[in-house]
């Protein structure tokens with residue numbers, strides 16, 4: 001019999017209504033997990049839950065602003081009560097703010113840090129009592145290539161993604177004795193609503209994307225499922241022995257200081 005990778009596992013996935021979080025929720029359900037889709041977008045979240053149910057999976061939607069501690073606490077508690085425990089926490093919710101630093105208000109800085117960084121603190125704090133009940137448990141945080149390098153016009157975002165990596169390492173150390181492994185997936189250019197929002201801040205979004213992809217050796221944007229597969233790897237025993245580290249999924253983007261993809265690559269052709 002073919003055992004699925006996440007049979008019997010229960011997962012709380014923030015940002016589960018869209019993009020990478022949505023792909024992760026669907027992949028986890030396919031692999032046998034019961035999934036809490038946690039997000040501020042109820043309509044999209046419900047659709048993800050319906051899609052999972054239509055394929056025979058189990059999921060619930062929980063509306064939650066992950067920048068609010070009480071909301072995170074409640075959504076984790078509901079997840080554990082509804083499904084009967086919790087083994088996997090995926091922090092995928094994120095926002096980007098495009099502006100030079102001097103144009104930020106204090107509120108804009110704090111709001112971004114609340115969603116991208118403080119949410120991880122809250123999710124660890126309030127899931128720990130459940131995670132500790134398992135022999136093995138998993139936290140996966142979504143960083144970015146911006147966890148390692150800079151990017152123009154997004155200083156708070158880049159700071160937040162560096163922090164996600166640092167926080168993931170700290171969590172890995174402090175809770176290893178509890179059986180928790182904590183790792184970070186660091187995506188490159190991935191075709192999601194967030195990418196489209198970011199591109200739309202430029203005068204010619206398609207040209208901006210084409211320009212950016214010339215910096216990518218594979219020559220293509222990643223898809224949400226590419227990232228979901230990396231999250232899955234860190235959320236099961238395929239990655240046994242791996243903690244406090246990061247996996248860059250970026251089509252080779254940050255491998256080269258200088259690069260130009262000029263022609264076709266085989267990655268541009270469908271499989």
Ligand SMILES: NC(=O)c1ccc[n+]([C@@H]2O[C@H](COP(=O)([O-])OP(=O)(O)OC[C@H]3O[C@@H](n4cnc5c(N)ncnc54)[C@H](O)[C@@H]3O)[C@@H](O)[C@H]2O)c1
Nearest residue numbers: 015018019020039040065066093094144189190192193194
């Ligand atoms: N798309 C890219 O190119 C890219 C690259 C590197 C890293 N990332 C990171 O990947 C993660 C997922 O982003 P995505 O590209 O799938 O974008 P997305 O916009 O499709 O998904 C982000 C989700 O987070 C949710 N969210 C935002 N604020 C929230 C809040 N306060 N509480 C709860 N949920 C909230 C949104 O509603 C949305 O469903 C983010 O952390 C992002 O920073 C994206």
